[in-house]
Amino acid sequence: xxxxxxxxxxxxxxxxxxxxxxxxxxxxxxxxxxxxxxxxxxxxxxxxxxxxxxxxxxxxxxxxxxxxxxxxxxxxxxxxxxxxxxxxxxxxxxxxxxxxxxxxxxxxxxxxxxxxxxxxxxxxxxxxxxxxxxxxxxxxxxxxxxxxxxxxxxxxxxxxxxxxxxxxxxxxxxxxxxxxxxxxxxxxxxxxxxxxxxxxxxxxxxxxxxxxxxxxxxxxxxxxxxxxxxxxxxxxxxxxxxxxxxxxxxxxxxxxxxxxxxxxxxxxxxxxxxxxxxxxxxxxxxxxxxxxxxxxxxxxxxxxxxxxxxxxxxxxxxxxxxxxxxxxxxxxxxxxxxxxxxxxxxxxxxxxxxxxxxxxxxxxxxxxxxxxxxxxxxxxxxxxxxxxxxxxxxxxxxxxxxxxxxxxxxxxxxxxxxxxxxxxxxxxxxxxxxxxxxxxxxxxxxxxxxxxxxxxxxxxxxxxxxxxxxxxxxxxxxxxxxxxxxxxxxxx
Amino acid sequence: xxxxxxxxxxxxxxxxxxxxxxxxxxxxxxxxxxxxxxxxxxxxxxxxxxxxxxxxxxxxxxxxxxxxxxxxxxxxxxxxxxxxxxxxxxxxxxxxxxxxxxxxxxxxxxxxxxxxxxxxxxxxxxxxxxxxxxxxxxxxxxxxxxxxxxxxxxxxxxxxxxxxxxxxxxxxxxxxxxxxxxxxxxxxxxxxxxxxxxxxxxxxxxxxxxxxxxxxxxxxxxxxxxxxxxxxxxxxxxxxxxxxxxxxxxxxxxxxxxxxxxxxxxxxxxxxxxxxxxxxxxxxxxxxxxxxxxxxxxxxxxxxxxxxxxxxxxxxxxxxxxxxxxxxxxxxxxxxxxxxxxxxxxxxxxxxxxxxxxxxxxxxxxxxxxxxxxxxxxxxxxxxxxxxxxxxxxxxxxxxxxxxxxxxxxxxxxxxxxxxxxxxxxxxxxxxxxxxxxxxxxxxxxxxxxxxxxxxxxxxxxxxxxxxxxxxxxxxxxxxxxxxxxxxxxxx
Numbered sequence: 001x002x003x004x005x006x007x008x009x010x011x012x013x014x015x016x017x018x019x020x021x022x023x024x025x026x027x028x029x030x031x032x033x034x035x036x037x038x039x040x041x042x043x044x045x046x047x048x049x050x051x052x053x054x055x056x057x058x059x060x061x062x063x064x065x066x067x068x069x070x071x072x073x074x075x076x077x078x079x080x081x082x083x084x085x086x087x088x089x090x091x092x093x094x095x096x097x098x099x100x101x102x103x104x105x106x107x108x109x110x111x112x113x114x115x116x117x118x119x120x121x122x123x124x125x126x127x128x129x130x131x132x133x134x135x136x137x138x139x140x141x142x143x144x145x146x147x148x149x150x151x152x153x154x155x156x157x158x159x160x161x162x163x164x165x166x167x168x169x170x171x172x173x174x175x176x177x178x179x180x181x182x183x184x185x186x187x188x189x190x191x192x193x194x195x196x197x198x199x200x201x202x203x204x205x206x207x208x209x210x211x212x213x214x215x216x217x218x219x220x221x222x223x224x225x226x227x228x229x230x231x232x233x234x235x236x237x238x239x240x241x242x243x244x245x246x247x248x249x250x251x252x253x254x255x256x257x258x259x260x261x262x263x264x265x266x267x268x269x270x271x272x273x274x275x276x277x278x279x280x281x282x283x284x285x286x287x288x289x290x291x292x293x294x295x296x297x298x299x300x301x302x303x304x305x306x307x308x309x310x311x312x313x314x315x316x317x318x319x320x321x322x323x324x325x326x327x328x329x330x331x332x333x334x335x336x337x338x339x340x341x342x343x344x345x346x347x348x349x350x351x352x353x354x355x356x357x358x359x360x361x362x363x364x365x366x367x368x369x370x371x372x373x374x375x376x377x378x379x380x381x382x383x384x385x386x387x388x389x390x391x392x393x394x395x396x397x398x399x400x401x402x403x404x405x406x407x408x409x410x411x412x413x414x415x416x417x418x419x420x421x422x423x424x425x426x427x428x429x430x431x432x433x434x435x436x437x438x439x440x441x442x443x444x445x446x447x448x449x450x451x452x453x454x455x456x457x458x459x460x461x462x463x464x465x466x467x468x469x470x471x472x473x474x475x476x477x478x479x480x481x482x483x484x485x486x487x488x489x490x491x492x
Numbered sequence: 493x494x495x496x497x498x499x500x501x502x503x504x505x506x507x508x509x510x511x512x513x514x515x516x517x518x519x520x521x522x523x524x525x526x527x528x529x530x531x532x533x534x535x536x537x538x539x540x541x542x543x544x545x546x547x548x549x550x551x552x553x554x555x556x557x558x559x560x561x562x563x564x565x566x567x568x569x570x571x572x573x574x575x576x577x578x579x580x581x582x583x584x585x586x587x588x589x590x591x592x593x594x595x596x597x598x599x600x601x602x603x604x605x606x607x608x609x610x611x612x613x614x615x616x617x618x619x620x621x622x623x624x625x626x627x628x629x630x631x632x633x634x635x636x637x638x639x640x641x642x643x644x645x646x647x648x649x650x651x652x653x654x655x656x657x658x659x660x661x662x663x664x665x666x667x668x669x670x671x672x673x674x675x676x677x678x679x680x681x682x683x684x685x686x687x688x689x690x691x692x693x694x695x696x697x698x699x700x701x702x703x704x705x706x707x708x709x710x711x712x713x714x715x716x717x718x719x720x721x722x723x724x725x726x727x728x729x730x731x732x733x734x735x736x737x738x739x740x741x742x743x744x745x746x747x748x749x750x751x752x753x754x755x756x757x758x759x760x761x762x763x764x765x766x767x768x769x770x771x772x773x774x775x776x777x778x779x780x781x782x783x784x785x786x787x788x789x790x791x792x793x794x795x796x797x798x799x800x801x802x803x804x805x806x807x808x809x810x811x812x813x814x815x816x817x818x819x820x821x822x823x824x825x826x827x828x829x830x831x832x833x834x835x836x837x838x839x840x841x842x843x844x845x846x847x848x849x850x851x852x853x854x855x856x857x858x859x860x861x862x863x864x865x866x867x868x869x870x871x872x873x874x875x876x877x878x879x880x881x882x883x884x885x886x887x888x889x890x891x892x893x894x895x896x897x898x899x900x901x902x903x904x905x906x907x908x909x910x911x912x913x914x915x916x917x918x919x920x921x922x923x924x925x926x927x928x929x930x931x932x933x934x935x936x937x938x939x940x941x942x943x944x945x946x947x948x949x950x951x952x953x954x955x956x957x958x959x960x961x962x963x964x965x966x967x968x969x970x971x972x973x974x975x976x977x978x979x980x981x982x983x984x
Contacts, residue, residue, distance in 0.1 A: 005579040014582035018589055019574075020600040020790050022800035026575045033577035036569045042576075055572065057803060063568055072564040076555055077528045079777035080547065082511075083518045084534075085525035087497040090506035097510055108512040111603040111779045112804060118636045143802060144610045145638040157798045280803055285571035287603040287779035287804035298512050306649045308514035310635060311549060311772055312604060312779035 004045045008033050026402075027395055037062030040416045040423060042400070050398045053427055056414040059254055059281030060328040067284045070324035071317055079317045082109070082310075088319035095326055096290060099261045101272045106298040108291040109314030113250035113279025114142030116289040117213070119308075120246045120275045121146055123293060124211035127300030128242055132202055134195060134212040137172040138221035138406045141213060141248055150213060153220050153406075166207065168198045172218060173226035176361045176372060177380060191226070192233030199241045209243035211275075216263030219251040222405025223370025223412055225363050231267040244297065250279030250289070255329050255417065258339030258366025266365060284325050288318040334417040335366075342366035345413065345424040352428060356435040357444045358383055369413040371431075372405070375444075382407030386438055393434045399427055496537045500525050518894075519887055529554030532908045532915060534892070542890045545919055548906040551746055551773030552820040559776045562816035563809055571809045574601070574802075580811035587818055588782060591753045593764045598790040600783040601806030605742035605771025606634030608781040609705070611800075612738045612767045613638055615785055616703035619792030620734055624694055626687060626704040629664040630713035630898045633705060633740055642705060645712050645898075658699065660690045664710060665718035668853045668864060669872060683718070684725030691733045701735035703767075708755030711743040714897025715862025715904055717855050723759040736789065742771030742781070747821050747909065750831030750858025758857060776817050780810040826909040827858075834858035837905065837916040844920060848927040849936045850875055861905040863923075864897070867936075874899030878930055885926045891919055 006014065011033060015025075025031040032050070034042045039061040042050045052058070060067065074088070082089055093107040110116050125131060133150050135141070140153040148154050149164045171179050173191040180187040199209055212234055218224035235245045252263040253276075260266060264273055274297055279289040301308070312318070329335060346364045349371055353359040360374030360383075373383035373390070387403040390411065394401050404412050411431075415423070439445065498506065503525060507517075517523040524542070526534045531553040534542045544550070552559065566580070574581055585599040602608050617623060625642050627633070632645035640646050641656045663671050665683040672679040691701055704726055710716035727737040744755040745768075752758060756765055766789055771781040793800070804810070821827060838856045841863055845851040852866030852875075865875035865882070879895040882903060886893050896904050903923075907915070931937065 005583060008577065011577045011579055011582055014586060015577065018582060018585035018597060018599055019806075020598055020785075020800060021794045022790075022798070023574060023600065023806075024799050024801070025577060031577050034570060034572060035578075037572060042570075042572070058572065062572070063570060065568075068564070068567045071567055072560070075560045075563055076557075078526060078534075078555060080526060080529060080534070080550065080554070082515060085500065085503045085507065085517065085523050086527075087503055090503055090510060091497060093510035094506060105510060106512055107510055108515065112607065112802070114607065114802075115604065115636065122637055122640075143800065144607065144636050145614055146636065148614075148798075154798060158796055160796075285804070285807060285809070287807075287810070293512075298514070302513045304650055304652075306514070306640075306646060307516050308512060308635065309516070310604070310606075312777070314511075314515075315777060315779075317777070318779065 004033070004035060008045060026400075027392070032395070040419050048398060050400050051423055051426060053399060053401045053413050053415045053419070053423075055400075055416055056251055056256065057280045057285050058416045059256075059284050060325055060332070060334060061416045061418040062285075064284060064324075064328055066328050067321055067324045070320045071286065074317045074320035077316070079315050081312070082314040086316050086319075088316040088323070089314045092319040092322050095323060096278075096292065099326075100276065100292060103272060103294050104276055104292045106293050106295055108293075108308065108310075109318065110289050110291065110310050111287050111312050112142075113248075113277065113289050114144045114147055115310070115313075116250065116277040116279055116291045117141045117246075117248060118144050118146050119291050120213070120248075120277050120293075121150075121211065123275060123291070123297055123301050124244050124246060126304050127297045128208070128210045128244060130208035130210035130242060132166045132168060132207045132209050134168045134170055134198055134209060134238070134243075136214050136218065136221065137169050138218065138224075139172075139213075139215065140220040141215075142250075168202060170195045170198055170212075172221055172224055173230050174218075174222065174224045175227055176363065177222070178224075188227040188229040189233060191230055192237060195234045196237040199237055203241070209238060209241045211244050211246050212238040213246040213248060215248040215251060216266070217252045217257070217365065217368055219368075219412070219414070220404050222372070222407075222410045223363060223368065225365060226267075228267055231264060231273075232271045235271065235273070244274035246275040246277065247273035248277050250277055251414070252368055253278050254281045254325070255335030256281070256338055256366050256368050256414070258335060258342050261335065263365070263368075282325065283318060283321045286318060286321045287312070288322060329417070332418070337419075338366040338417050341419050341421055341424055342369060344421050345369055345428070348424060348428040352432055352435065355432070355446070356439060357446050358386060358435050358439060364413070367413065367415055367417060367419055370405075371411040371413075373409045373411065382409040384409045386442075387411060389438060390431065390434050393437075394427075394430055397430045399430055401427070496525075496527060500537060518892075519884070524887070532911050540890060542892050543915055543918060545891060545893045545905050545907045545911070545915075547892075547908055548743055548748065549772045549777050550908045551748075551776050552817055552824070552826060553908045553910040554777075556776060556816075556820055558820050559778075559813055559816045562812045563778065566809045566812035569808070571807050573804070574806040578808050578811075580808040580815070581806050584811040584814050587815060588770075588784065591818075592768065592784060595764060595786050596768055596784045598785050598787055600785075600800065600802075601810065602781050602783065602802050603779050603804050604634075605740075605769065605781050606636045606639055607802070607805075608742065608769040608771055608783045609633045609738075609740060610636050610638050611783050612705070612740075612769050612785075613642075613703065615767060615783070615789055615793050616736050616738060618796050619789045620700070620702045620736060622700035622702035622734060624658045624660060624699045624701050626660045626662055626690055626701060626730070626735075628706050628710065628713065629661050630710065630716075631664075631705075631707065632712040633707075634742075660694060662687045662690055662704075664713055664716055665722050666710075666714065666716045667719055668855065669714070670716075680719040680721040681725060683722055684729060687726045688729040691729055695733070701730060701733045703736050703738050704730040705738040705740060707740045707743060708758070709744045709749070709857065709860055711860075711904070711906070712896050714864070714899075714902045715855060715860065717857060718759070720759055723756060723765075724763045727763065727765070736766035738767040738769065739765035740769050742769055743906070744860055745770050746773045746817070747827030748773070748830055748858050748860050748906070750827060750834050753827065755857070755860075774817065775810060775813045778810060778813045779804070780814060821909070824910070829911075830858040830909050833911050833913055833916055834861060836913050837861055837911075837920070840916060840920040841923075844924055844927065847924070847938070848931060849938050850878060850927050850931060856905070859905065859907055859909060859911055862897075863903040863905075865901045865903065874901040876901045878934075879903060881930060882923065882926050885929075886919075886922055889922045891922055893919070
């Protein structure tokens, strides 16, 4: 068992003193101190166990011994830059390539999803000679300057937001809450046509499209699953305009969706992006990521005459760790576990939808699942405060879940891939209890699903968002109306 | 001894197939395959030993056991994001802070020097409300989009370079080759006045300065040591304009300069930057870095309303490794070793200057040393091809050195900090031999230092630059005239 160096309060005080105040903790009124973790479980300083339903970085399980051992062995031997030949680099590239369509054959190793997406933009702009980027509404692609610009999820938070004229925002292909819904005859075409309209308008203004970028499934954007065929149609429009298609798999890749290794493959075998970016799960927590593209795009980038060098990217340790992650996914059948457990979890949640009026929509692929809470099923009124209350109460039960999306009312499941059916049962059982309690307080029943906004706002509602801000108490006593502050979002 | 998975040629072939062609190797005609390293030595697949004079990332020595062990122990226990409280994060921040002036007290942990410098720009722009950045000529600050824009070292390579109107390039404060030289009565003021002129001109055009950014010692820019007092004067001008001062210590920090822990401290105790960025040596090769700033700037960043989250930044493993690096620097007296050995190395090189007309200038601080080669001491004509030949021939002698600067004629010493006097003697002895051979071929002697450019260009001169491009043979037989291609630069 791990020991604690400082008393918890001292840790909090030092954090306030020395860590940037923009860097937020979970559950700020009573943040959690975690000292060790294993598999899908995390342990606090009192050795109390938490079930982790949100950490898509600890992909094959926290501190997986095979991954740790691979990292250790390589660290002992050599950790240097990619200006020297090393077998790990090429072997790892070869193995990643084997998971992808043939034409995605050239890798650039970098250190984070942000570095990967930034490089993807550089590749696209250099290859096409164009400048403009089309991004989706509510998208988040990373924290460096060039990515904040294409992340409405982030820049909409700014008081003095300034939209880059070379960035265009397309409709999020959300068939539950978006413009074209499940009752539309062809939402894939309708959403793709919106991209086409944007291209036409940009052309009219003398702009040229370098790329369309989207997460294969929008994560922060609210666990959105685009209708199949949407990417093919968008790619057609974008390529016709001389642009390319970037699939951001930073949050959703590496077998999480269960049926496929990459989430873009959900769209069908006839869809191949021009660039795929990877991140979070790739090294099970080790800082690394990758951009994979076609020979054509890679050659186009070279033609600029500018070399690309990344100090840490592709070092032998990162590559050894990356290969160990691929090994574990394979040896422990984690992709098929994601499918089995994810399907089971979705079924259990669907049953909750039958019981609880607060549950508006259940959507998921493998162990990427969203539960959208609403105050009114007909109007689909986001149950923002309720979602925050659920995650706070779950925390009291030692279950870690988060809420996200533009209205922060979507409970996000994206646990380590070793998540079990028993874990799913436990989480859903607790959610069931909490929703029952909440609905009792709110006077909601399936017979009274059309609870009006006025009706529920009579009660004082917590403004918490993933526990960011002060919460009166953990027992679900509502204390404050939603404030402007509560519109800040969190990404895990 | 490490084993090889692939034959060297197979490694090369796989690299060509799967790694972005913009990612260059050292010595492309016969790249080196390194399989293990320890201290300041690297070993190829035949277990042949190379002396590493260039790796400022393996700061406390390659694969230092204390650093490896710290990483391993923490990896076994926990590696997660900074949304949970963890003692490593706050303890490490506290320890870094203790190396800095008091007012630099707030840390943001990120994954690379590029992420650090990009965040520094975001902090500066948000805090000041201004947009424009002043950078130095020949500067390199990183590979993400926002940093290519402020890196003349990189963007000058582009065929279709497009200067961002919000970026202004100041003179490099190079007293050997710059506008104001060692014979100038006050180069610090003269170079700072150039920054003032830029500010005035920007104001005249309605632009406002967010920040001045400079490496505390320019590395890729040619191992440039700004005259003392220059930063103070620049800071005065920039702050008067409402901007802030960013000191980039990514290449030169952590005791390398010997007399001080941070290179900006060479300017005098009265100088404190508003932001310091760290990188390469911070984790001895582990992908991590840090931005440290003042409480004021940090609060200004928060006021935007936008949270900052970095998935891997500040994880417990990175922090454990960072602390182990600080421990080793202290326990092994590496800062004082850098001073002793660096001084000794500089003395040995000064002796070479007395012997070899090719040596135009020796400059250094601790284990950051530059040897500028010239074909003509009076005209200071850059000996570009000769510098490349020196590093190629050193490679044959199993000594790794690189050449950089705008004319790629500056030999760069920036070895692991455990570099010894014996290592210095060996490297200088080999350089002596090589320069003697070269000068014989070139017909140069100290009595004939004014060898004309025509005189030397009668010979076919190698176009190699750090071995990037094909080299006819390793024995120093000049094969090709310099080509446009040879103007590409390399950063190690």
